[in-house]
Amino acid sequence: MNPKNMKTPLEILKEYNLSEKDVVFIKEPKENKVWVIHDTKNKRRLVLKAVKKDNSSFPILLHHQLSKIGFSVPNVFETTKGQVYVQTKKKFYYVSEYINNLEPINEQQRIEGLAEFHSHAKFEELISFNEKNFFQNKENFLKSYSDKLDEIKKWTSSVSSPTLKDIINEITKIGLSVYHLMQTCDIEGYLQQTSKRNSICHGDFNMNNAFTTENKEFLIIDFDHAYFGSPLDDFRFLMMSITRNSKNDPLSKLNPLFENYFKVCSEDLPYKDIYKADSMFPHEFHKQVKQIVEQEKIKKSSNYQELLVQLAEREKSKYEFLIKGSEVG
Numbered sequence: 001m002n003p004k005n006m007k008t009p010l011e012i013l014k015e016y017n018l019s020e021k022d023v024v025f026i027k028e029p030k031e032n033k034v035w036v037i038h039d040t041k042n043k044r045r046l047v048l049k050a051v052k053k054d055n056s057s058f059p060i061l062l063h064h065q066l067s068k069i070g071f072s073v074p075n076v077f078e079t080t081k082g083q084v085y086v087q088t089k090k091k092f093y094y095v096s097e098y099i100n101n102l103e104p105i106n107e108q109q110r111i112e113g114l115a116e117f118h119s120h121a122k123f124e125e126l127i128s129f130n131e132k133n134f135f136q137n138k139e140n141f142l143k144s145y146s147d148k149l150d151e152i153k154k155w156t157s158s159v160s161s162p163t164l165k166d167i168i169n170e171i172t173k174i175g176l177s178v179y180h181l182m183q184t185c186d187i188e189g190y191l192q193q194t195s196k197r198n199s200i201c202h203g204d205f206n207m208n209n210a211f212t213t214e215n216k217e218f219l220i221i222d223f224d225h226a227y228f229g230s231p232l233d234d235f236r237f238l239m240m241s242i243t244r245n246s247k248n249d250p251l252s253k254l255n256p257l258f259e260n261y262f263k264v265c266s267e268d269l270p271y272k273d274i275y276k277a278d279s280m281f282p283h284e285f286h287k288q289v290k291q292i293v294e295q296e297k298i299k300k301s302s303n304y305q306e307l308l309v310q311l312a313e314r315e316k317s318k319y320e321f322l323i324k325g326s327e328v329g
Contacts, residue, residue, distance in 0.1 A: 007086075009035055009048055012093045015079040015086045036098055045098035047074065050091045051224065058130040059223040060085045060094045062200065065123050067096075071116070072219050074099055102211040105218055107242055110210050111257055113218035114202070114238055115264035118231040121200035132227030135195040138188045145182065148286045149175045155289055164305060167312045168289075171282045174319050178281045182274070190271040194230045197267075201229045205238060231268060235261065235275055240284050243318065250314060251321045254279065280322045282315040 010020055022041035028034065035048040051059055064076040064084045074096040078084055085094040105113065127133065136144075152175060156168045202209070203225030211219045239257060243250035258276070262269045288311055292304055 006090070007088050007093075009093075012048065012086050013037070013095075015081070015083075016077060016095055017080050045100070046077070047096050047098050048093060049096070050093050051085075053087075053090050053092060055224060056129055056131065057085055057087075057092050058126060058132075059226055060092055061126055061129055062121070062123065062223045062226055063094075063096070065126065066121065069120060071120050072113070072213075072217055074219070074221065099211075099213060099219060101214050102219065103213075104207065105210045105212045107253070108256065108260055109212060109218045110205075110207075110242075111238065111260040112264050113210055113220055114205055114234055115261045116218075117202060117205075117220060118199065118234065118265050119267070121202075121226075122198045123200070124198045126200075127198065127228060130226075130228055132229075134201075134227055134229035134233075136191060136230070138191060141187055141191060142179070142183065145175070145179050145281060148281075148283070149179060151290065152282070152286055155293060158293065161305060164308060167308060171285050171312055171315060174280070174315060175282050177323075178277055178319070181280070182277045185274045185277060186271065187274065190232075190268075190274050191230065193267075193271075198228060199231055200226055201231060201234045202226055203234070205234050206241065231265070232275060232278060236278055236283060239279050240287075243314070244284060251317060254318070254321065276322055280319045282319075285311045285315050 009025070010023070013019075013023055018039060018041060022039060024038040024040060026036045026038055026045070029036065033050050037046045037048055039046050051057070060076070061084065063073060066073045067076045076084055077095045077097070079086060085092045087093075149172060152168060152172050156165050156172075159165055159168070202220070202223065204222065205220075209220060209222040211221075213219050239254075242253045242257065258272070262272060268275070285308075289308065
């Protein structure tokens with residue numbers, strides 16, 4: 001059912017010169033948001049996607065710009081009026097090509113794909129379409145670390161287990177050490193450089209948004225969470241993801257991550273020490289414990305002690321691995 005005065009997918013497709021007899025709806029992966037369509041008129045498959053108006057047209061315009069420069073994304077089609085989306089009262093709709101036979105992306109391509117995205121996603125003309133401009137100054141950048149440390153410290157008063165208190169104190173010491181190390185890096189230079197080149201972050205570079213095509217090339221989709229900001233955010237997200245999901249030694253993932261990323265995104269190579277220091281910081285521990293606290297389960301911390309011990313050991317190993325120096329350094 002469609003609310004009164006809301007356009008149906010068929011009405012949207014008319015803007016692309018496609019009538020009801022020209023299309024067959026194959027599936028709806030996300031209800032009232034994504035439709036896969038067979039365009040019988042042009043003998044092709046399409047994806048019709050809706051974006052909430054509150055999120056602005058920025059994700060669509062970014063996708064279109066990447067498509068125009070030949071970046072590995074599905075092509076975005078224009079309406080008969082030459083527009084890249086159809087605007088309604090509450091949503092933006094746009095049509096892109098459907099890519100067949102996509103496969104899960106491997107780690108190396110996922111790293112290189114993100115680096116390629118950061119190397120290409122710099123569109124000054126899109127700034128006015130995006131309210132999510134998160135370029136920071138040095139003070140705010142460092143405050144994001146100190147705020148996390150303050151939260152970690154507070155958790156010690158929420159647990160009764162001496163073991164957990166010791167673990168949190170250890171992680172706090174690691175965080176403080178990294179915080180001081182970070183202040184020796186050229187943070188101001190890095191922030192100015194990424195802001196000057198209008199860097200864009202994907203914002204949600206997970207395994208559901210990156211694939212391998214039939215030609216074994218990477219393909220990136222879904223820019224709904226993209227924003228102007230420092231690439232370090234995406235790099236951190238990827239680092240946490242590949243080390244968290246590693247069945248073997250997560251540290252074995254760090255050297256390839258740094259090597260493959262900076263081989264492609266060489267413009268950030270002068271600031272590699274910032275990426276290295278950030279990777280030492282206990283972001284994952286903070287994230288996981290914060291979720292436990294927000295769910296008010298910290299009082300039952302004995303049930304989570306094993307998890308927190310594992311997280312802490314991983315953070316300590318990662319810190320020691322990076323601080324001692326390695327190929328990453």
